[in-house]
Amino acid sequence: MATYNSAKCKKSERINRLKDALLHSRPEIEADRAVLLTQSYMETEGEPIVTRRAKAFKNILDNIPITIRPDELVVGSATVASRGCQVFPEFSYEWLEAEFDTVAKRSADPFYISEQTKKTLRSVYKYWKGRTTSELATSMIAPEAQRAMEHNVFTPGNYFYNGVGHVTVRYDKVLAVGYLGIIAEVKSELAKMNVGDSNYCSKKALLDGIIMSCEAVINYAERYATLAERMAKNESNATRREELFRIADNCRRVPANGAQSFYEACQSFWFVQMLLQVESSGHSISPGRFDQYMYPYYKADIESGAITRDFAQELMDCIWIKFNDLNKCRDAASAEGFAGYSLFQNLIAGGQTPDGEDATNDLSFMCIDATMHVLLPAPSFSVRVWNKTPHEFLIRAAELTRTGVGLPAYYNDEVIIPSLMSRGLTIEDARDYNIIGCVEPQKSGKTWGWHDAAFFNMLKPMEMVFSNGVLEGEQVGLRTGSLLSFNTFEKFFEAYKKQMEYCISLLVNADNAIDEAHAVRCPLPYLSSMVDDCIKRGKTPEQGGAVYNFTGPQGFGIANVADALYAIKTLVYDQKKFTLEELDAAMRANFGRGAASMTELTEQIARELQRSGVKVNEGVVAEIYSTLKAKGGDSRYDEIREMILAVDKYGNDADEVDAMAREAAYTYTRPMLNYKNPRGGQFQAGLYPVSANVPLGAQTGATPDGRYAKTPVADGVSPSAGRDVNGPTAAANSVAKLDHGIASNGTLFNMKFHPSALAGESGLENFVALVQTYFEMKGSHMQFNVVSRETLIDAQKNPDNYRSLVVRVAGYSALFTTLSKSLQDDIINRTEQSAF
Amino acid sequence: MDNNSVVGRIFDIQKFSTHDGPGIRTIVFLKGCILRCRWCCNPESQSHLIERMRTANGEKTVGYDTTVGEVMKKVLQDMPYYKRSHGGLTLSGGEALCQQEFVTALLTEARRNGINTAVETTACLPFYMIEPQLPLLDTVLMDIKHMDSAKHERFTGLRNELILDNAKKIARAKGDRLIIRVPVIPGFNDTEEEIVDIARFAASLGGVREIHLLPYHRLGYDKYVGLDREYGMGDVKPPSNEHMESLRRAAEKEGLKAIIGG
Numbered sequence A: 001m002a003t004y005n006s007a008k009c010k011k012s013e014r015i016n017r018l019k020d021a022l023l024h025s026r027p028e029i030e031a032d033r034a035v036l037l038t039q040s041y042m043e044t045e046g047e048p049i050v051t052r053r054a055k056a057f058k059n060i061l062d063n064i065p066i067t068i069r070p071d072e073l074v075v076g077s078a079t080v081a082s083r084g085c086q087v088f089p090e091f092s093y094e095w096l097e098a099e100f101d102t103v104a105k106r107s108a109d110p111f112y113i114s115e116q117t118k119k120t121l122r123s124v125y126k127y128w129k130g131r132t133t134s135e136l137a138t139s140m141i142a143p144e145a146q147r148a149m150e151h152n153v154f155t156p157g158n159y160f161y162n163g164v165g166h167v168t169v170r171y172d173k174v175l176a177v178g179y180l181g182i183i184a185e186v187k188s189e190l191a192k193m194n195v196g197d198s199n200y201c202s203k204k205a206l207l208d209g210i211i212m213s214c215e216a217v218i219n220y221a222e223r224y225a226t227l228a229e230r231m232a233k234n235e236s237n238a239t240r241r242e243e244l245f246r247i248a249d250n251c252r253r254v255p256a257n258g259a260q261s262f263y264e265a266c267q268s269f270w271f272v273q274m275l276l277q278v279e280s281s282g283h284s285i286s287p288g289r290f291d292q293y294m295y296p297y298y299k300a301d302i303e304s305g306a307i308t309r310d311f312a313q314e315l316m317d318c319i320w321i322k323f324n325d326l327n328k329c330r331d332a333a334s335a336e337g338f339a340g341y342s343l344f345q346n347l348i349a350g351g352q353t354p355d356g357e358d359a360t361n362d363l364s365f366m367c368i369d370a371t372m373h374v375l376l377p378a379p380s381f382s383v384r385v386w387n388k389t390p391h392e393f394l395i396r397a398a399e400l401t402r403t404g405v406g407l408p409a410y411y412n413d414e415v416i417i418p419s420l421m422s423r424g425l426t427i428e429d430a431r432d433y434n435i436i437g438c439v440e441p442q443k444s445g446k447t448w449g450w451h452d453a454a455f456f457n458m459l460k461p462m463e464m465v466f467s468n469g470v471l472e473g474e475q476v477g478l479r480t481g482s483l484l485s486f487n488t489f490e491k492f493f494e495a496y497k498k499q500m501e502y503c504i505s506l507l508v509n510a511d512n513a514i515d516e517a518h519a520v521r522c523p524l525p526y527l528s529s530m531v532d533d534c535i536k537r538g539k540t541p542e543q544g545g546a547v548y549n550f551t552g553p554q555g556f557g558i559a560n561v562a563d564a565l566y567a568i569k570t571l572v573y574d575q576k577k578f579t580l581e582e583l584d585a586a587m588r589a590n591f592g593r594g595a596a597s598m599t600e601l602t603e604q605i606a607r608e609l610q611r612s613g614v615k616v617n618e619g620v621v622a623e624i625y626s627t628l629k630a631k632g633g634d635s636r637y638d639e640i641r642e643m644i645l646a647v648d649k650y651g652n653d654a655d656e657v658d659a660m661a662r663e664a665a666y667t668y669t670r671p672m673l674n675y676k677n678p679r680g681g682q683f684q685a686g687l688y689p690v691s692a693n694v695p696l697g698a699q700t701g702a703t704p705d706g707r708y709a710k711t712p713v714a715d716g717v718s719p720s721a722g723r724d725v726n727g728p729t730a731a732a733n734s735v736a737k738l739d740h741g742i743a744s745n746g747t748l749f750n751m752k753f754h755p756s757a758l759a760g761e762s763g764l765e766n767f768v769a770l771v772q773t774y775f776e777m778k779g780s781h782m783q784f785n786v787v788s789r790e791t792l793i794d795a796q797k798n799p800d801n802y803r804s805l806v807v808r809v810a811g812y813s814a815l816f817t818t819l820s821k822s823l824q825d826d827i828i829n830r831t832e833q834s835a836f
Numbered sequence B: 001m002d003n004n005s006v007v008g009r010i011f012d013i014q015k016f017s018t019h020d021g022p023g024i025r026t027i028v029f030l031k032g033c034i035l036r037c038r039w040c041c042n043p044e045s046q047s048h049l050i051e052r053m054r055t056a057n058g059e060k061t062v063g064y065d066t067t068v069g070e071v072m073k074k075v076l077q078d079m080p081y082y083k084r085s086h087g088g089l090t091l092s093g094g095e096a097l098c099q100q101e102f103v104t105a106l107l108t109e110a111r112r113n114g115i116n117t118a119v120e121t122t123a124c125l126p127f128y129m130i131e132p133q134l135p136l137l138d139t140v141l142m143d144i145k146h147m148d149s150a151k152h153e154r155f156t157g158l159r160n161e162l163i164l165d166n167a168k169k170i171a172r173a174k175g176d177r178l179i180i181r182v183p184v185i186p187g188f189n190d191t192e193e194e195i196v197d198i199a200r201f202a203a204s205l206g207g208v209r210e211i212h213l214l215p216y217h218r219l220g221y222d223k224y225v226g227l228d229r230e231y232g233m234g235d236v237k238p239p240s241n242e243h244m245e246s247l248r249r250a251a252e253k254e255g256l257k258a259i260i261g262g
Helices: A013-023 A032-043 A049-063 A094-099 A115-128 A133-140 A143-150 A157-161 A171-192 A200-234 A238-253 A262-279 A295-304 A309-323 A332-337 A362-374 A391-402 A413-421 A427-431 A459-466 A489-521 A558-574 A580-588 A598-611 A618-630 A633-646 A655-672 A693-697 A727-736 A760-776 A789-797 A821-833 B068-076 B079-085 B100-112 B127-136 B149-156 B161-177 B192-204 B221-226 B241-252
Strands: A346-350 A380-385 A409-412 A433-436 A440-443 A451-457 A548-556 A750-753 A781-786 A806-809 A812-815 B007-017 B025-030 B051-055 B058-062 B064-067 B088-092 B116-121 B139-143 B178-184 B210-215 B257-260
Touching: A013 A309, A013 A362, A032 A049, A032 A115, A049 A200, A049 A262, A094 A115, A133 A157, A133 A489, A143 A489, A157 A332, A157 A451, A157 A489, A171 A200, A171 A262, A200 A238, A200 A262, A238 A262, A262 A295, A262 A309, A295 A309, A295 A362, A309 A362, A332 A693, A346 A362, A346 A433, A362 A380, A362 A391, A380 A391, A380 A760, A391 A760, A391 A781, A409 A413, A409 A760, A413 A427, A413 A433, A413 A440, A413 A760, A427 A433, A440 A451, A440 A548, A451 A489, A459 A489, A459 A558, A459 A580, A489 A548, A489 A558, A489 A655, A548 A655, A558 A580, A558 A633, A558 A655, A580 A633, A598 A618, A655 A727, A727 A750, A727 A760, A727 B007, A760 A781, A760 B079, A789 A821, B007 B068, B007 B100, B025 B068, B025 B100, B051 B221, B064 B068, B068 B100, B088 B100, B100 B116, B100 B127, B116 B127, B127 B161, B139 B161, B161 B178, B161 B192, B178 B192, B192 B210, B192 B241, B210 B241, B241 B257
Parallel strands: A346 A380, A380 A409, A451 A548, A750 A781, B025 B088, B088 B116, B116 B139, B139 B178, B178 B210, B210 B257
Antiparallel strands: A409 A781, A433 A440, A806 A812, B007 B025, B007 B064, B051 B058
8 A cells, every 4th residue: 555645735936937937938949969969970980880979979068058047956958048959960951951941930839040050050961961860761761662651651750850769768777876877887897798709899889988978978967067156156146046056066966976865866867858858859758757766865855854845846846847948840741740849758657566566656746736837738747547546646637637738648557567568578567667758658768669650641541442552643552453343341341451551561661761770870879878788788779779679650540440441331332322433433522522523533533544454545534424423423422421421430339330440440550560670679559640640631632431631630549520429438438449458559549628527526536437437448548638718719610620529517518519609609708717 | 018128208318427416427318398497408308299409500300219228228338437436327308207117117227237326307296206216216306496386387387386295205215315406597596595495495304415506507598599489588697606606605504515516
């Protein structure tokens, strides 16, 4: 039985000031890192790559400008400007150069860039031509995979343009022994080596590189100590002067040494967290189980009276602010897929210990409160839920949900632990999991998981079943046959599975090429110091140094595929309401909305027939035209869509279509298991979209579920927007019918609530019951969007996207979009009043 | 006849209801009512006949005949939620208890499946129609709208003597499993005095411990338009939060736990 103090601590005034300063800053691109990196690279031509990486890292840390911001208690900033970002040309640079003049004005995540910075970067970029990971990857990706990428079947852009990241390191080790301890460990490993060892050369280079990186970090902290001291001497405010002296003491001791207090542990943690994001541009550097590895330091200080809970809370709140100080500039397309300046630093509280006992402690609650105090997007805060999670912990998490900040996300131990064990983790490691980035589980400090390896649009293979593998005139997929040959539903579904399997093999090819490129061009020695067993194996994570290796690309569009398959089965095959050819024509005509004219359509069909080998003459053209006309043209398309909309949809607890969703998910999750990555690890599927379902939906034509062209694809495992009309329990029941365990890279289920649904004590209790019930039914993840006034206004304008939005006012529920404008206005205004 | 094949007339089944009885519940709305309350937010529930109503999404049929078996199939889908939240099935309306045979069969089937049961009732019908259902119900949510019978008649169409008499009998059978609910309607019963009268009566029933004050809202307005009926409340505004809170405090003085909303 866990014992803990769950009392709430108050929020200090300092946090408001820090938050204000942060929010008033302008995200800006800085060039220092790129310059120092390039300078070092130019001096180390010809040396082993891992040595070059370590030297470059050292050159950056020795010389990059450092700053301590007003009011900070925990220091260390990657940029001079708050919320600024550095540039990482070793991965890719062309996109930024191309976007120099638009990056400040774009709609998703704009960044200011000065003319001077542009000039500096332009001169630096000359060096990188032909030397980046993305260029090497491009040269290795198979042409057919390239083609599929060009047609947006999938996009591995994340790791193609950037570092990999997506890791949780051994914070516990740095906190315990410091980098001096790690250097000692590396030296004893070096002492065990024999110059005659087969891997001597590469291992020696890496271990030397690790030592150099660790020393660079110690020196970097020392620079902060000196700066803090200098600032203290010039500080007129006595309190702040003391604070700065304390900061100087901390930075002199950690992360060189093991932490001797909770405050030192906080400072040490932050250096690790921040510097990992200076070494590489990989995002989703996830702090993981902060409440577990920080607890010993907190407990000792509380017991000895060295610290108050209020001060511990203030330090944590400071760190929570710092998470938001880090930033990253992505290319315009990726920025839309990851909108919101997010770095996905996922921090998780609660769950169980490696021994299977409840792990909830004081800090678990204080993590909730820090998130509540700061109310900013970072860290991506998550909680673990299992059968023995204290009820009070869940209620406090629900209170946070109710604020509408979109946090925390809830994760189910009872699904994730066995799922990880099925991928080879020991039971202790599986119980100790945390979440990376969005929803991807892994064991910290032992895994190079390559989560988020690509977005895979499950609707493109569907499109290719209708076009015999052709997209925009190019043969991208397999030739699975003409529509006429699918005389049973089973044959149609079989063709879809074949297209899926083929596209998955292309995705694997692209991912593996990029994986190799990172191992060759950007191995990371600093990261290697904190991932087991890199030191023993003498390999960086990119080269296969980690204990557990995976590649986890994420599929999305399950709801659309399920609804599409079910509509086709019911209307084309069972009830014979229309033929596949008619459906095809309706989709090409976007169901009569902004349709191509019948003449254009006829030409299009004729061209494709010709391409697939049919001889097209005037007679054939006339026949196509008259068939289209006989079938009623545009009004017929509308009619077809009406019929499609009338059949059951995934998300309403209707067994048949839900069973189809399960099968649809398997078309992605099962073939994935046949593949391995260059590090010897397994491919494992995830089912989540980040925010890519919107931009990738914009590149997807109309689909057989009645979805119009260019509109968003369903997100994660959630039902299509507005198609679940039987309330949250029915939606959750449908989603729980999927096999979440096989999608061991994570599944994502989004739910929208009106704040009134969580109002009062009973609102919280019922909310918690909903989460627990979904988890009892073996759902894996749940997150909630408690809708704001803005959302309701948007729902008023775009009712189609919000058909399932339930509003509850004093005992009465209604689907928001079914109400008249005046009543909607009434509710919108009421929402403003319903303060908690 | 087998319970599952008993036929009833309903107009909606609503899941994840959290305001009509404990926990997460499914509400089955039965069609047909005895009263004609001016503020009724479900005017389509009043007639026992199947009707057509215009809505924002086109015209639709309100009301359909179904069997206990069909209803139970839907009710059982949320079984895991009832277990977690101590929720269950609530019958509402209309006046659910009008359809006696259907209600008995439905409640019996719910009980057989281990589902907690509740009814929302006007209790404005002969006690012999209420009594047989009482052993099948875990919770009775019963409206008392006004203590003054003449005013009651003016706003609902019927006098309140039968209701008050039934309240005493139900309280004898159910004790604290009877919860009194008061729709708080401006211009009808929203003075402190009127609410206190009801609370005092509820407290005198013996056993009753809870009273719910449900603030008037205008969400039924569209439906009146859709049914081509006149909305009896004009542009009366919902009571303010402050006023509801003062009524709640006044009701509590009578020794009951008073809750705003359900």
